[in-house]
Amino acid sequence: xxxxxxxxRFETRTSRLRLTIKPKPHTGPALADGVILLYRxxxxxxxxxVLKAAVGDGQNRSYWTKRIGEADDYDQADGEKVLSFFxxxxxxxxxxxxxxxxxxxxxxxxxxxxxYETDVQARGANVYNAQMxxxxxxxxxxxxxxxxxxxxxxETWRNGLLGKVKPATVNRIANALKAALERVARHDRWIQxxxxxxxxxxxxxxxxxxxxxxxxEDTVRAFVAAAYARDEALGLLVETLAVTGARPSQVIRxxxxxxxxxxxxxxxxxxxxxxNRSEKKIERFSVPITPALAMRLKSAAADRAPGGPCSCERTxxxxxxxxxxxxxxxxxxxxxxxxxxxLPS
Numbered sequence: 001x002x003x004x005x006x007x008x009r010f011e012t013r014t015s016r017l018r019l020t021i022k023p024k025p026h027t028g029p030a031l032a033d034g035v036i037l038l039y040r041x042x043x044x045x046x047x048x049x050v051l052k053a054a055v056g057d058g059q060n061r062s063y064w065t066k067r068i069g070e071a072d073d074y075d076q077a078d079g080e081k082v083l084s085f086f087x088x089x090x091x092x093x094x095x096x097x098x099x100x101x102x103x104x105x106x107x108x109x110x111x112x113x114x115x116y117e118t119d120v121q122a123r124g125a126n127v128y129n130a131q132m133x134x135x136x137x138x139x140x141x142x143x144x145x146x147x148x149x150x151x152x153x154x155e156t157w158r159n160g161l162l163g164k165v166k167p168a169t170v171n172r173i174a175n176a177l178k179a180a181l182e183r184v185a186r187h188d189r190w191i192q193x194x195x196x197x198x199x200x201x202x203x204x205x206x207x208x209x210x211x212x213x214x215x216x217e218d219t220v221r222a223f224v225a226a227a228y229a230r231d232e233a234l235g236l237l238v239e240t241l242a243v244t245g246a247r248p249s250q251v252i253r254x255x256x257x258x259x260x261x262x263x264x265x266x267x268x269x270x271x272x273x274x275x276n277r278s279e280k281k282i283e284r285f286s287v288p289i290t291p292a293l294a295m296r297l298k299s300a301a302a303d304r305a306p307g308g309p310c311s312c313e314r315t316x317x318x319x320x321x322x323x324x325x326x327x328x329x330x331x332x333x334x335x336x337x338x339x340x341x342x343l344p345s
Contacts, residue, residue, distance in 0.1 A: 004089065005031060006029075007028055007029045009026070009028070010085050011085050012085075013071070013073045016039060016041065016047060016071060017073060019041045020041065021041045022041070025039055025040035025050045026038065029089075031089060031092055031093060031096075032093075032096070033054075034054025034061070035051070035052075035053050035092060035096050036051075036052040037050075037051065037089060038050035038051070038052050038065070042073075044074075046071050046072070046074055046082060047070070047073050048069075048071065049067070049070070049083055049088040049092075050065050050067055051065065051067075051068050051096070051148075052064075053066075053096050053145075062139075062140070064140060064144055064148070066095070066150070068091050069081060069088060069091065070082045070083065071084075095147055106146070106147055107145065107146055107184050107188060107191075108142065108143055108145055108146065109137065109141055109142050109143070109149070109177075109180075110142040110143065111184075112146055112180045112183070112184040113130060113133065113134055113180050115180070116130045116179060116180035116184070117130035117131060119183060129179070132172070132173055132176050133173050133174075133180070136173055141153070146181055146185065146188070146191055147188075147191045151196045151197075151199035152200065153200070154196055154199075154200025154201050155199070155201070155202075157200075158174050158201055161173065170204060171203045174201040175201075177197070177201060178197045178201050181194070181196075181197045223242065224239045227239070233300075236296060236297065237251060239293055239296075240254075243289050243290055243293050244289065245287075246269075246287065249269060250266055250268070250269050253267045253309075254266070254267065254309070255308065256301045256305065256307070256308050256309075256310055257306040257307060258284065259297050259301060259310065260294075262289065262294060263286050263287060263288050264286075264297075265284040265285070266285055266287045267282070267283070267284055268283045268284070268285065297310065
């Protein structure tokens with residue numbers, strides 16, 4: 001057990017009530033390197049214990065503060081909401097893991113994002129979801145231990161994004177950060193509550209309206225024709241996307257054995273994440289296709305083994321050609337989806 005540190009000005013309620021009332025807290029004892037206990041006096045009410053902790057070393061060292069409880073100036077200490085001087089010391093040590101070398105340093109938001117990125121990659125999901133929040137977080141928030149986050153600072157940060165990105169994007173960034181924090185909280189006994197991000201990163205209302213407008217068939221045909229004019233393999237991919245309505249990530253995972261006479265056994269997208277995302281992506285479902293497309297796909301895969309990739313896998317780098325090289329005019333208000341099976345040859 002850590003040694004109790006004595007401090008004449010903070011140790012008893014009588015000595016604390018002699019301190020002046022001021023906006024900034026009074027500085028108390030150093031509990032460890034970079035860990036200081038502060039006290040803020042209040043008029044006719046319990047004072048507040050404040051933890052001040054350092055982040056970084058040397059010239060890069062900065063400090064953050066966190067209210068950890070009320071002082072037992074008028075009420076009896078209960079070890080939870082109201083703390084004595086020595087109880088406040090113990091709680092500050094727990095939050096910063098002083099004297100617990102086996103537990104390691106408290107995990108920060110930055111480390112939580114790194115752990116989440118590794119986990120997302122292991123599950124075969126898109127690591128962009130784990131990387132997205134980083135560029136929007138302040139250095140102070142990145143360096144702060146997850147256990148010491150509070151809802152008000154996260155809500156302030158979330159609301160500050162509104163002038164920089166669209167509200168729907170704010171929700172996506174906040175959801176990615178919530179997933180990262182929730183991931184480390186499940187494995188770290190020092191993180192007692194998830195209320196900070198459940199409340200502070202709550203989704204903005206009325207921002208999830210889907211824009212699912214189907215392109216006119218003539219526009220879809222123009223895209224397909226432009227793709228074939230640029231490259232045969234690219235044209236085959238775009239036609240497959242147009243006929244099936246699938247995502248590029250699904251079509252490039254097609255195998256030769258997935259080609260049937262008048263249909264494709266399409267891999268599931270696995271969209272939405274979840275612990276069974278990899279299993280979902282292995283599952284197949286039947287999608288009807290036109291006879292002409294079936295013939296072209298079989299011809300392109302004629303020299304490949306049944307378990308080999310379909311010819312559409314070549315389009316792993318097709319993003320630039322589709323965005324920059326295929327530009328038929330779009331009708332007003334159009335989106336980028338075609339109905340499955342509706343594009344004739």
